[in-house]
Amino acid sequence: MPLPVPVLPEGVDPAWLPPDAFRALGSRRTLIRGSGPLVETVHGEVAQACARFGGRVVRDCEPGATGNDLVLELTGSDGSEAFMYERAGGRTTVTASGQSGLLYGLFHVVRLGEDAFRGERRSREEHRPAVALRMLDHWDNVAVHPVMGQVERGYAGGSLFWEDGRARGELERVRAYGRLLAACGINAVAVNNVNVHETEARLLTDRIGEVAEVADALRPYGIRTQLSVTFAAPMVLGGLATADPLDASVRAWWAEATARVYEAIDDFGGYVVKADSEGQPGPFAYGRSHADGANMLAAALAPHGGTVHWRAFVYDHRQDWRDRTTDRARAAYDHFVPLDGEFAANAVLQVKHGPLDFQVREPVSPLIGAMARTRLAVEVQATQEYTGQQRHVCWLGPMWSEVLRFRPERDGGPSVGDLAGGGLVAVSNVGDDPFWTGHPLAQANLYTFGRLAWRPDADPDGVLDEWIGLTFPSAPERLVAGVRAVLTGSWRTYEKYTAPLGVGFMVQPGHHYGPSVDGYEYSPWGTYHFADRDGVGVDRSRATGTGYAAQYAKPWAEMYESPDTCPDELLLFFHHMSYGHMLHSGKTVIQHIYDTHFEGVEDVAEAREVWASLAGLVDPARHARVAERYEEQLRSAREWRDQINSYFLRKSGVPDAHGRRIH
DSSP: OOOOOOOOOTTOOOTTOOGGGGHHHHTSEEEEEOOSHHHHHHHHHHHHHHHHHTOEEEESOOTTOOOOSEEEEEOOOSOOOOEEEEEETTEEEEEESSHHHHHHHHHHHHHHGGGGGSSOOSSOEEEOOSSSOEEEEOOEEEEEETTTEEETTOOSSSOSSEETTEEOOOHHHHHHHHHHHHHHTOOEEEOSOSSOOHHHHGGGTTTHHHHHHHHHHHGGGTOEEEEEOOTTHHHHTTOOSOOOTTOHHHHHHHHHHHHHHHHHOTTOOEEEEOOSSTTOOOGGGGTOOHHHHHHHHHHHHGGGTOEEEEEOOOOOSSOOTTOTTOOGGGHHHHHHGGGTTOSOTTEEEEEESSSSSSOSSOOOOGGGGSOTTSOEEEEEEOSOTTTTTTTSOOOOHHHHHHHHHOOTTSTTSOOHHHHOTTEEEEEOOOOSSTTSSSSGGGHHHHHHHHHHHHOTTSOHHHHHHHHHHHHSTTOOHHHHHHHHHHHHTHHHHHHHHSSOTTOOOOBOTTTOOSBOTTTTTTSTTOOOOOOOSSEEOOOOOTTTSOSGGGGSOHHHHHHHHSTTTSOGGGHHHHOOEETTOBOTTSSBHHHHHHHHHHHHHHHHHHHHHHHHTTBTTBOHHHHHHHHHHHHHHHHHHHHHHHHHHHHHHHHHOOOOTTOOOOO
């Protein structure tokens, strides 16, 4: 029987799957061959589209049947996510040897719209994900945290899964969420915060049934469920006196607990672990390595086919700001490179794309190119913690594309996308807001992540056009051009009016929204800019600084080592430079700071006007929400401009060459 398409609660936005996106499919005759749970999901999608737009769906006709516009055929049962697409003889055919592949093939046809039924193709197209695991990490708390709330670093309301210490239970919306994720290629979700508090810890044991209900809701769209666990679980939940990963009783406890998880969720994906990081417990307490800790959990998961994702976000968060030899950027490389080759086959080291913490501009983490004998997953942040918190428009596709295309060995070597054999992961930007992501245009970040995770070398602008075409089907060109215009350059606009030239972290402590140039400058968190009367930036050179630049392969290390060859956009990340230093752009450091902050505000004001001009072409509720967010973005951008420019004028004493007002 076809699985009914989930029904959205009243007032909830359909995002990139509005009914009209299915018009081309739903107005034709479709033949579906094959059987299985995900085939019934496909059948339900096609049946609803046909009921709405006058088409017809038939099942399992004889091979020689004619008169079908579209054939969706399952040819095997191997679990593959790949599919073949062909247009010949006036008919469109999608074949797949795995049920997930057929589901992805269906959504490929939806993306193509009328183009799926036009013309002829000279050859069959194979579509296969470049990365096997494409996961979202939800930093959702079961119980409301007194500081971080229901969702840590969440800017779209509460959790889809949890509310006030209990399971939320609105599983129809969870199923609709799984549908959105499948339509952009995401296939796994970790359903709770990597900072595992007391209530969340119990999801592993006596509350695993609640996780199983979420897994049941996501499974029809090919989404596997993962769980963040605390390394101290044997003590917190099992009453043991230790969590030592080499202790036999600890290993036995994990084996038994994991077996019970798989009894409840037989396709459970595995664990996500944050250990020895920002106060979370870990193997260091027992004199053990992170490989020891990861391998203990890998051993518990291995009999069931599960994987442990061990986060590499490990650093000293109690640094002495007076000690310039300590460098947080070095930490992940220093901790983990000596362990290369020691991790189990089903242990994945999950590495943030940059060495610090999801800043608007960072170099690619050198750890990604330095562990040839370890499975790596690369983690990005879709939730906009440091990029405007979904109050600002900041489409991150170009940033992620730059990261994924980066080649740690320079020319000829594998790209970051190639090296992410353990998966691509994004911190989720979704909540229970009617628009899913708070800011309606932030939906583009979630969609773009899924599509780049499927194909890391994809053109991000092409992905953006896909999102626009699905979200605004049959839109006039003025609307398409307007939406494209406000999103395309928005990452660089945000960079212009915030922290300059890669220096980063000039944010309000704690909540991280808005400017505070010295907010972290004398803190233990290790995020400094070292601005003084003579210059600004962190000396990370090998010759005179922390030595971080030397962690890269030789071609990059040599480039970053010298201010003469370091790219402008990363100059202050790698070097402490005088305000009068001349950039490759032909501007001095101080004039660049002034100019970009004035330009950034102008860019936001212009984008606000473009959006205002689209009134009448966009759903009123969506238009009003974006317009309201633009007012806040413009206010905030002005605050960033005025604080940053005033700070550096007062530090440097160098006036703006154009005589603009600086306070």
